[in-house]
Amino acid sequence: MVVSESTHVAPPPAPEAKEARATAVKRRLWLRRLLQGQELVIAVIGVALAIFFSIYSSAFSSQSNVATLSTYVAPIMIFGIAEVFVLTLGEIDLSVGEVYVLSPFLVVYLHDAGLGVLGGIVISLVACAAIGLINGLITVLLNVPSFITTLGTVFALQGIVLLSSNGIQINPAGSGTIAKILGGSTYSPIIWALAIAVVGHIVFRRTTFGLHVTAVGGNQTASGEAGVRVGAVKIWCFVLCSLLGGLIGILDGYRIGSLNPGTDGLTMMFYGVAAAVIGGTALTGGRGTMIGAGIGAIVLGVLEDGFNIIGINAFAYQLVLGLAILGAMILNIQLERTRSGRGSGSLARLITRLGGRRATSS
Amino acid sequence: MNRPDLSKADQVSMDDKTDPPAAEDVLRVEGITKAFGPIKVLRGVDLHLAPGEVLGVVGSNGAGKSTLVKIITGYQPPDQGQLYVEGEPVDLHSVQDARSHGIETVFQDLALVDELSVYHNLFLNREVTSGGRFRFLNNRRMRADAMRYLEEIQVDIPSVDLPVEKLSGGQRQAIAVARATRREDVKILLLDEPLAAMGAKEAKLIIDLVKSLARNRGVSMLVIDHNYTHIFELCDRVNVVEQGRITLDKRTADTSLAELTEFMVSSYRQQVEGASA
Numbered sequence: 001m002v003v004s005e006s007t008h009v010a011p012p013p014a015p016e017a018k019e020a021r022a023t024a025v026k027r028r029l030w031l032r033r034l035l036q037g038q039e040l041v042i043a044v045i046g047v048a049l050a051i052f053f054s055i056y057s058s059a060f061s062s063q064s065n066v067a068t069l070s071t072y073v074a075p076i077m078i079f080g081i082a083e084v085f086v087l088t089l090g091e092i093d094l095s096v097g098e099v100y101v102l103s104p105f106l107v108v109y110l111h112d113a114g115l116g117v118l119g120g121i122v123i124s125l126v127a128c129a130a131i132g133l134i135n136g137l138i139t140v141l142l143n144v145p146s147f148i149t150t151l152g153t154v155f156a157l158q159g160i161v162l163l164s165s166n167g168i169q170i171n172p173a174g175s176g177t178i179a180k181i182l183g184g185s186t187y188s189p190i191i192w193a194l195a196i197a198v199v200g201h202i203v204f205r206r207t208t209f210g211l212h213v214t215a216v217g218g219n220q221t222a223s224g225e226a227g228v229r230v231g232a233v234k235i236w237c238f239v240l241c242s243l244l245g246g247l248i249g250i251l252d253g254y255r256i257g258s259l260n261p262g263t264d265g266l267t268m269m270f271y272g273v274a275a276a277v278i279g280g281t282a283l284t285g286g287r288g289t290m291i292g293a294g295i296g297a298i299v300l301g302v303l304e305d306g307f308n309i310i311g312i313n314a315f316a317y318q319l320v321l322g323l324a325i326l327g328a329m330i331l332n333i334q335l336e337r338t339r340s341g342r343g344s345g346s347l348a349r350l351i352t353r354l355g356g357r358r359a360t361s362s
Numbered sequence: 363m364n365r366p367d368l369s370k371a372d373q374v375s376m377d378d379k380t381d382p383p384a385a386e387d388v389l390r391v392e393g394i395t396k397a398f399g400p401i402k403v404l405r406g407v408d409l410h411l412a413p414g415e416v417l418g419v420v421g422s423n424g425a426g427k428s429t430l431v432k433i434i435t436g437y438q439p440p441d442q443g444q445l446y447v448e449g450e451p452v453d454l455h456s457v458q459d460a461r462s463h464g465i466e467t468v469f470q471d472l473a474l475v476d477e478l479s480v481y482h483n484l485f486l487n488r489e490v491t492s493g494g495r496f497r498f499l500n501n502r503r504m505r506a507d508a509m510r511y512l513e514e515i516q517v518d519i520p521s522v523d524l525p526v527e528k529l530s531g532g533q534r535q536a537i538a539v540a541r542a543t544r545r546e547d548v549k550i551l552l553l554d555e556p557l558a559a560m561g562a563k564e565a566k567l568i569i570d571l572v573k574s575l576a577r578n579r580g581v582s583m584l585v586i587d588h589n590y591t592h593i594f595e596l597c598d599r600v601n602v603v604e605q606g607r608i609t610l611d612k613r614t615a616d617t618s619l620a621e622l623t624e625f626m627v628s629s630y631r632q633q634v635e636g637a638s639a
């Protein structure tokens with residue numbers, strides 16, 4: 001066989017062609033990510049649930065119920081956003097629910113001490129951020145797993161709330177415009193929640209800080225070697241989480257109109273974690289999505305509200321919620337496995353295959 | 363040197379008496395010690411690196427080579443000892459510190475985040491940002507720059523948008539090298555086993571890149587590699603790390619593959635005999 005010495009070197013692909021190919025890959029990746037990343041799957045489930053409840057009872061789509069639904073969704077959404085920051089690190093903040101209970105009480109105490117309502121709110125939020133700072137410092141500097149750190153803080157905060165309030169229910173400080181803006185009027189909580197979700201998403205996806213959170217959660221050593229200040233990133237996440245917890249506390253105080261020192265903060269916190277996980281945030285760190293947490297919160301809210309309207313009792317609701325979270329976790333892990341090419345989540349494989357086909361044909 | 367009974371003493375010509383003056387060295391390491399608990403990993407390491415010089419560092423597994431690199435790059439502090447960059451004593455408190463002195467590193471574990479895209483990995487912690495204090499990511503710029511640079515150094519990957527976990531071992535390694543070499547003002551490049559998982563062709567690519575950086579941009583390098591063929595192909599000089607010290611320092615032109623191998627084997631024999639005696 002004679003191989004000619006002619007210059008049969010393939011010309012390098014034109015830069016435009018390469019760019020086009022890269023853009024195509026990017027677009028496909030984006031679609032795949034959306035499908036695999038669970039946001040779309042869970043959004044479809046949410047819409048299906050809403051349709052189901054609307055057909056079952058016309059009351060579901062009534063205007064007054066939309067208002068009710070929004071008040072279910074709002075706190076879960078903010079808790080979810082708050083937890084995404086720490087969950088993406090591979091950490092968790094169990095104390096944020098108790099920060100939620102504490103913060104409106106602090107406002108009342110400060111008000112009683114002669115401070116203006118607004119000043120009291122600001123100082124209360126600073127205190128909540130400080131609680132996050134303590135969580136972060138203990139976790140980072142003393143190398144205590146955040147599960148343990150924040151479990152300790154939960155009980156400590158519970159003690160503080162009960163001691164300071166004598167266990168007696170009180171009214172939030174202030175009324176009028178401030179109260180209306182901060183959760184008092186019907187749609188105020190959901191507007192706050194959506195605004196926080198948008199800001200959270202931008203911070204998480206569009207800023208250096210957000211990128212570093214994902215990097216640290218994905219590979220702490222590598223991030224450190226690349227020069228990312230791992231400790232600082234972690235501490236900031238705990239501060240943000242706690243700060244958001246304090247904010248929801250104040251919003252919910254004005255919405256409900258009274259403050260109960262016995263409120264179960266742990267359950268509230270777990271709703272947030274559930275919303276985040278259902279939405280596609282990995283408990284193991286390295287993957288988080290604010291949009292997912294928002295959608296997860298809507299799904300949980302629709303479930304709770306829908307069951308109320310249908311008239312299923314609270315016990316059944318708990319059962320279904322538990323199963324839904326379990327199902328979402330399993331889906332999450334299966335998707336993760338398929339994504340990384342390990343093992344074979346059959347359910348996930350089906351979904352990604354459908355998704356992949358749709359993505360390539362578009 | 364307190365090496366007992368050097369039967370092959372003629373081969374162990376230490377030329378640290380003939381070191382050039384410190385001002386000429388772009389990097390100088392003096393008396394570095396480092397212990398992890400009771401284990402003394404480094405027991406007083408001295409080495410130097412001239413401008414544009416490529417220094418090979420070899421030594422058995424666990425000899426402390428990576429620890430040395432982590433100290434020079436500011437990732438870990440030394441217990442004792444002093445670093446000099448261009449004659450000036452420097453205390454590196456972070457990787458960022460080292461970078462400000464023009465030191466870049468390819469870590470043995472590559473320091474890549476699997477979940478992030480190729481271009482985010484390339485720009486990790488020196489992202490192109492806009493918006494001043496808020497540091498919004500300029501993803502478009504980073505993508506374009508990443509594509510351009512990878513093309514320039516002929517690293518072939520399907521897309522810079524892929525998460526790094528989707529790449530092969532050699533491709534990941536190429537990305538790690540690309541990250542360290544991308545900066546224009548890099549002065550000292552530390553490469554901790556940069557060729558470990560690479561095929562012959564890809565290794566050649568990286569070797570050529572490294573050589574051209576040394577030759578054309580005058581970048582000084584410290585290369586750790588267990589493959590002596592690579593050492594001889596790449597390096598002007600070679601140091602052997604043994605039991606926490608540099609025990610051999612020779613120009614590659616003045617030694618040979620056979621001699622280096624023989625040195626490693628004979629010192630191993632001595633260790634074994636010393637232990638059993």
Ligand SMILES: Nc1ncnc2c1ncn2[C@@H]1O[C@H](COP(=O)(O)OP(=O)(O)OP(=O)(O)O)[C@@H](O)[C@H]1O
Pocket residue numbers: 398403421422423424425426427428429430470
């Ligand atoms: N952070 C640490 N904590 C405790 N011991 C450590 C740490 N880092 C390294 N060591 C120990 O120090 C010794 C030297 O490790 P190092 O990674 O520097 O070796 P090396 O020469 O790079 O080996 P290899 O050729 O296998 O990469 C090993 O015994 C290792 O167990």
Ligand SMILES: [Mg+2]
Pocket residue numbers: 427428429470554
């Ligand atoms: Mg090593």
